[in-house]
Amino acid sequence: MRAAPQTGDIxxxxxxxxxGPHWNACREGKLLVQQCGDxxxxxxxxxxxxxxxxxxxxxxxxxxxxxxxxxxxxxxxxQRLEFEVPYTVAIIELEEGWHMLSNVIGCPHxxxxxxxxxxxxxxxxxxxxxxxxxxxxx
Ligand SMILES: [Zn+2]
Numbered sequence: 001m002r003a004a005p006q007t008g009d010i011x012x013x014x015x016x017x018x019x020g021p022h023w024n025a026c027r028e029g030k031l032l033v034q035q036c037g038d039x040x041x042x043x044x045x046x047x048x049x050x051x052x053x054x055x056x057x058x059x060x061x062x063x064x065x066x067x068x069x070x071x072x073x074x075x076x077x078x079q080r081l082e083f084e085v086p087y088t089v090a091i092i093e094l095e096e097g098w099h100m101l102s103n104v105i106g107c108p109h110x111x112x113x114x115x116x117x118x119x120x121x122x123x124x125x126x127x128x129x130x131x132x133x134x135x136x137x138x
Contacts, residue, residue: 003088003105003112005123005133010082012129019046021060026130031063031120033098042098065120066137067094074109088112092134106135 015023025032034043036050037057049056072090075083088104090112104112105121118134125131 001086001109003086003103003107003109005103005105005131006082006084006087006125008082008084010125011080012125012131015128018048022046023129025060025062026122026132027124027128029122029130031065031094031132032060033063033094033096033100034058035061042094042096044098044100063094063096063098063120065094065132067092067118067134069093069104069112069114069116069118069134070099071114072104072112074112090134092118100132103131103133104135105133111136 022032034046036055037059038055039053041050041052043051043058070091070093072088074086074088076086078085086109088109090104091099092102093099117137119137120132121135123131123133
């Protein structure tokens with residue numbers, strides 16, 4: 001079965017003042033991540049301080065959106081009935097060295113494996129929320 005985005009009425013993220021820039025960029029097809037201006041550590045999920053040196057000198061930068069599957073699991077029993085199963089949740093290691101939790105779509109679930117090269121793709125879920133997901137690099 002081919003991994004695909006959810007089409008039902010699933011619960012969506014609620015942007016905050018802190019995470020707003022990330023979600024605004026997703027609507028424009030860009031994947032933003034915070035980077036520390038002092039030690040250059042990438043910080044995700046959005047924070048008010050660097051997770052490495054505690055500096056508050058964080059800025060939003062654009063990721064290449066390319067990476068690899070760091071870990072994944074295919075869900076066959078949904079936590080909520082709104083979710084269509086199966087779906088694959090994965091930790092993606094972006095090429096800049098940071099990680100994010102997302103979904104892998106666009107290939108059979110059984111083809112998804114650790115180390116698989118992927119690239120970001122954006123799925124509009126509502127007027128406000130576009131979710132970043134990852135697909136195999138062609
Ligand atoms: Zn830092």
